[in-house]
Amino acid sequence: MSEPSVPAVDSGSQGGEPGIGGADFGRFQGHSDRDDLEIDTEHCIRCGLCVTACPVFDELGWESVTPRGHANVINAYLDGTLEDSAIVGENFDLCLKCKQCLEPCPTGIEIPNLVLRGMEHHHEENGGSLSDLVYAKPRLLNQVGGFFAPLSNVVANTAPVRKLMEETIGMDSRRPLPHFSTSSFTDWFASHDPEPALGDLDRDVALYVDCYVDRNYPEIGKAAVRVLERMGASVSLADTGCCGRAALSKGRIDEAEAKADAHIEDLVSIAESGTDVVAIEPSCAAMMTTEYPEMYDSARVDRFAERTHELMVYLDRHLDSIGGEFEFDPVEDHVAYHSHCHMKEQDLGPAAANVLQRIPGLDVDEPIVSCCGMAGSFGYQTEYYDTSLEIGENLFEQIRESGGDPMAIGYSCRLQISDGMDTEVDHPIHVVERSTRP
């Protein structure tokens, strides 16, 4: 008997039962009511073990921006101690949702998810901002920009347009915009000739088409396809729609749930057909592997999540067992590789570096930082642009000391490093592609 289809996310209350000590306090479970959220914040025991893990605290040094501080602010907001809507909104913005506070938390509370739920209530009571509405829809923006490319690149970067964007949606005019490509990744894929299979990775892989790869970074997608095909995989695309990460990170939980609902059945079906799902963007991968299982109480979604990986994690998992003629040619180079906070949170941080270290001649340094400070749209916003770069300075300094060419797997991270250091930043898949040319 086939299993039932995945139901839409239940928007009813799912908060932890007070006083019982269940394992799910503060975990992202979709929409929750006010009382549940208040109870969850009260299970933060304020021990402070999270404080030193927070990159924002590391830069700003004030108590309110610590993970514990956010829990206190949510609690004070809900009980009426803290009524100033602007202050509450800013406090919520200053959590980057990088999740570096999860590991040290002895009670297992996910403060970033409490903040998201706090943001949701804040939106409901104060109205969401235009900028949040826009930032939550990267796919739409990039499709429009891509459609009008190359004109859109010229127009979007003119001073009057940047000024308009700054004044309407708070996008800082100093922050470079992603480039819109005249050709799309999906068009390229439809007509591309598969690479010769050098390895014997006899697996079906569906490469997830995220909101950026199609019209902003098609070359990364192409490199990913080529490498996977050389490994021996049969590659298709999972062009199922936005995962909802951007909306979620703005506390627009209903919108994130709707985006997830719109494609979860497609994704699950792909996985159930025996195909692995591979995502290039770590935040999207983390959305599907850690948030979806909590949003859906479904064994099917759990199994889908188990078959889903970030690209470099996927490579790292399979390179050991791969046979045939797939091997790395020497690349005499020196790189400074920055991982992604959502990968580190899942103990997957070293995966890309593991892959790079297989390449003969390649010298790999790994800066030790918790987060680059970009955090999706955070670093675009006028009021946080300077803070974002100040948080990133620790990373920039370590890359300078390394002397290696900067590399990162996250779109935001690359943009941040590029802007902060005025340099080009590659995705590591490009080196892997160079090293594995037939």
Next chain:
Amino acid sequence: MSQSQPSGDELASSLASIVGNDDVTTRRDELVGYSRDAFPEDGVLPDAVVRVEDTSEVQAVLQYANERGLHVVPRAMGTSLTGSVVPVEGGIVMDMRPMDQILELNEDDMFARVQPGVRWETLNERAEEYGLHFPVDPGSSSVVTVCGMIATHASGMRAVKYGTTGDHTMDLEVVLADGTTFETGTRSIKNSAGYDLTSLLVGSEGTLGVITEATVRLTPLPERSRTFMALFDDLETAGELFVDVKQSNFDVSAMELLDRPLLETLQEGGFDVPTAEVMVLVELVGDRAFEESYDELTTLAAEGGAAVRESDDPEELWTARRSAYPSLVRRCTHPITGDIGVPISTLPEMLRTIREIRDEMDLPVSVLGHAGDGNLHPVILASEDTLERGKDAHDRMCEAAVDLGGTVTTEHGVGIEKNHLMEYQYGEEGVAVMRRLKRALDPNNVLNPGKITPSEENAHE
């Protein structure tokens, strides 16, 4: 108090003239954060928060506050379990975290000079490069500051061998409420020159002066260590083991007690700990004749009724032990954390008394503790409905500890949680002497009022 209280804007402006605009705030989200610490009950919102970067700023802020009778609460990581760093009457919170430099680490004389924002972990990372450590080991060691430990006289799991923070505090630079700044000690191992002002300031919770620098003693890292579990059928028999070990000459560095409810909680949390009525986790350190000592100690435990087991993964056990407190308190909404200490020989009796109080008052109580030095943490898992009963039970346990020659708090400090118990421990005269000391050093009651002795008693006519 020689001047009227400034308005919020005046206060912020005056403080900004001392510490700079970027280091003073009256934003309400900050005030909320600085009104709370790890004690479950909230304090009162302060009027302003300042971050200080050197001793001269501390002096200037205190002089300003002293002239106006404003309260000042010094604070660093805010990990107090007793409300030691939450304001009870508004005023200024002074965040010491920007003063975070290790000023000196002397390998030959084995000491370090630190500012108040230096964390335990940071100091130990540096000390380890020289084969040394600051061995006092509180549960919050990953974030707590060394000076915060001094201010609350913290200790932790390894006090059984290394003693308390006070035992490792050699000298302090202290700023009084009127800005007077002085040194309390020396760098000599021994010092019999006059009053021991260092000891007076240790555990004073910022009520007498603000610590701006501290010299702490370091010790060599042990060459070897080995951990075993001693499992008992009842608490009292386990208690006898502590007496036996204390009377022997083993180099035991930690001896931790975990009861059945706690072990079950840890098992639910995924930790690989055994099922037993009581587990005692014992760590032996040393170098010469280590194996012989280990064999003798485990034999002693077995003869005392324990089932002795050695773990393949002692780190996992110590991680479980460190997780014990948070694992427990998340099981309830209103935890009450006891911190009593008794003479080792009375541990079995104290454990019996805790059980009797638990049964009489019908409350869930779990016991953990650094029992090797007579320190027990009975944790009362209260709810909103049983909170008052829980507080009564806690008071009874504290009074029982005092009756056995012990103390109401061994390492968490007094804060706002236990100040009502001070008279029971020291009597009216003892507390009166403390008040006289406080008045002598802080006549305007500027520094962290309401802590150690109750606020209303601390007020000045």
